[in-house]
Amino acid sequence: MAIETEFAELRPPADITRATAARRKGPSLYLIAIYGILVIAAFIALVPFLYVISTSFKDTISLFQYPPEWIPSEPTLDNFRGLLADYPFVRWMLNSFVVASAVTIVKVVIDSMAGYAFAKMTFPGKDALFLVVLMTLMVPFAATLIPLFIIVRDLNLTNTYAGLILPALASPIGIFMMRQFIETLPTDLENAARLDGCSEFQIFRRVILPLIRPGLVVLGVFTFMTQWTSYLWPLVIGTKTEMFTLTVGVQSLRSLFTVNWGILSAGAVLSMLPLVLVFLFLQRYFIAGSIAGALKE
Amino acid sequence: MGQVDLIQVSKRYGTAEAVSAVNLAIADHEFIVLLGPSGCGKSTLLKMIAGLEDVSDGEIYIDGNLVNYARPADRNVAMVFQNYALYPHMTVFDNIAFPLKMTGVAKSETDQRVRQAAGALGLETLLDRRPEQLSGGQRQRVALGRAIVREPSVFLMDEPLSNLDAQLRVQTREELLRLHARLQRTTIYVTHDQIEAMTMGHRIVVMRGGVVQQVGPPQQVYDEPANTFVAAFLGSPRINLHAGRLDQGGSGATFVANGTAILLPPRLAELARAATTEAALGVRPENIHVLLDPAATDGASNALPATVSLVEPVGSDLYVTATTGDLSWTARAEPRLPVTPGQTIGLRLDLQRAHLFGESGRNLALAG
Secondary structure (H helix, E strand, O other): OOOOOOOHHHOOOOOOOOOOOOOOOOOHHHHHHHHHHHHHHHHHHHHHHHHHHHHHOOOHHHHOOOOOOOOOOOOOOHHHHHHHHHOOHHHHHHHHHHHHHHHHHHHHHHHHHHHHHHHHOOOOOHHHHHHHHHHHHOOOHHHHHHHHHHHHHHOOOOOOHHHHHHHHHOOOHHHHHHHHHHHOOOHHHHHHHHHOOOOHHHHHHHHHHHHOHHHHHHHHHHHHHHHHHOOHHHHHHOOOHHHOOHHHHHHHOOOOOOOOHHHHHHHHHHHHHHHHHHHHHHHHHHHHHHOHHHHOO | OOOEEEEEEEEEEOOEEEEEEEEEEEOOOOEEEEEOOOOOOHHHHHHHHHOOOOOOEEEEEEOOEEOOOOOHHHHOEEEEOOOOOOOOOOOHHHHHHHHHHHOOOOHHHHHHHHHHHHHHOOOHHHOOOOHHHOOHHHHHHHHHHHHHOOOOOEEEEEOOOOOOOHHHHHHHHHHHHHHHHHHOOEEEEEEOOHHHHHHHOOEEEEEEOOEEEEEEOHHHHHHOOOEHHHHHHOOOOOOEEEEEEEEEEOOEEEEEEOOEEEEOOHHHHHHHHOOOOEEEEEEOHHHEEEEOOHHHHOOOOOEEEEEEEEEEEOOOOEEEEEEEOOEEEEEEEOOOOOOOOOOEEEEEEOHHHOEEEOHHHEEOOOOO
């Protein structure tokens, strides 16, 4: 056998010439088309909302005018007054707020911790466990609805906040999201903290948590929105009017003999309001969260 | 304080052995460099000393204490990471103070020690900034500050200069040496850069494939490489290394490679006698002299007529690559020597300083 005089590891790395993606110098026509499509899409998305808002300020007569009025000639707050006076709307809103807030807070705490464990810690069965978590993501809610209801009913949790909140905590999407987010953080950061004397929990609390704040906000907003607009489970679990959430409550407005479109619209407008506010205030984080890769350096 | 002993230390990932049976005694105050190409196990070894990787086999002692099962923070070591690993959400002050805070040092003392460390590194004016507002060199110094503020007995450095540009690297290299001279702390430094290793280390440890190839002072490792790998890894341009066979002819021992026969001087001939016929000859570029007149090689047994294939001026030197038959040689020549590709020249090999490698690439001069 000849003596080794060439060493693969000492050879310079193969020339990596990455073709720089040619910047599309498209004609302005291309841009116009893009913006045109976006404007149309935005219009289509906005029209129903605008019509609902418009309807909520109309009286019963102008409701059915043809052609419909976009801006009511005689705007009225009667629908809102009626809604608040005749229905436990405030209670429904409180229920929604309690449920959505509780689920959001608990999920942000649990999911970030579980995400950290899956992303950075090593323990036996980690991959298998994560696979199980992912598998639960693939089971449609409709498939678990009835067994879940039976469990909750047997625990005597129907018409309670616990019954509304607990099942929502088990959703795996947040764990998955947090894991992906935390995985982008360089491992050397934890190692540095480990050498600096941090325990595993201190690493999570003092190093990881402050760095994933944008991700926590995204998860929080998503969870809050999902819970705020959740309909099927609150419908199944709540039979007493005072335990309705907004979605169920607003829907119950039309299940009488007639549909009062004005009051229904007022309910819809009021239930949209908190979501719009949440989104407006946290938009900064929301956008930051979607470019989370920039965290690294 | 600051003595590190590695006894048969190994690391396995499944069946792959990243580090195998490393034995190393590092003296107090020593600056030792772990050198090798990427994937040679040097960083893994460093992380095992730090406690960031478990040891599969063997024992690690720091100051005579077995630390295999000690937490990283309890080993009295501090580490500087390649990408600095500064906490992005903390100011420079908080970054440097963090290890003190975590170990419960009093606030007033923390403040004093952080300012002292920052002063030593010229960071006083940057204490309120965040890492993202610092240049690469400044971040590097903050990382150093976080390490020295703990006053550990051993510094571990994982390619700390590799993210700096060339000029800053030279400057920081000098600063690190000054720091070491001042603090007198044992330093274990990982790099793949032979210049860093040669200039900084009291001793260097050359690794390949998880196995230590050679340990010794830089000049000694350069002058007496243990094997072909070490010879090829250290030195730029690379050593001229040719595999061939040894002939014990009537006129003396010759080394024959691809039809080119080179008569060996007595020192190498002596070594050749004990060797098998398979061998490799290594001649460093500075030990090859370029003769402009190829005729001058006539009669000289260690001179070869050659055709120039490549000329690389680097300012202080001229690297001339020339071929004799199928063998290619690179020589370090005078910077203004008038040679051009295609020209026929003579090469005189200074075989007194050449190396003969035998079976499995071992340097015959060091064998046995």
